[in-house]
Amino acid sequence: PSVGALAPTVRTTAGAHPCAHPNTSFAALGPGGARLRAAHRPDCHLGEDSPLARLYEADARILLLGTGYATCTAFHLGEYRMPGPPRRSYRCVVASRGVRRWWEYEDVALDDGDFAALGAAFEEAAAEGDVRVGRVGAAECRLVRLRPAVDFATAWLTEHRTAGS
Secondary structure, three states, rough: OOOOOHHHHHOOOOOOOOOOOOOOOOEEEEOOHHHHHOOOOOOOOOOOHHHHHHHHHHHEEEEOOOEEEEEEHHHHHHHHHHHOEEEEEEEEEEEOEEEEEEEEEEEEEOOOOOHHHHHHHHHHHHHOOOEEEEEEOOHHHHHHHHHHHHHHHHHHHHHHHOOOO
């Protein structure tokens, strides 16, 4: 399940390329969709073996549609790129040959608790064109270049989380 109407609309649109990850699902539309979601390792939520890293490589843009940086999933890639990020165990139910079972794996401990502060710092330091602010209907929106956002997040998280701030 997802929050809002956009994600399920994309996921159920004809021609969508859904991801089969047991915990962190992506769906993509368009000719590059299959490549973006291919090779999403089941034990990697949002790291180098996820669609998020493929979007980084493609120099994609993020549309924060009526939401702020606190929910900016792209910043999680910065967590993976920090030196020695904390890890934790995850559990989920997977189906194999029609049989459902619990599966446990270890991955980076995702924490979006400081993403609002990270986003504010990024926007203040961003180069021209890295963030565009505007409205879609009544919603304040931001169009953000993913690559500079993730690069900034990696450095910012390394500094602030290591320092304990």
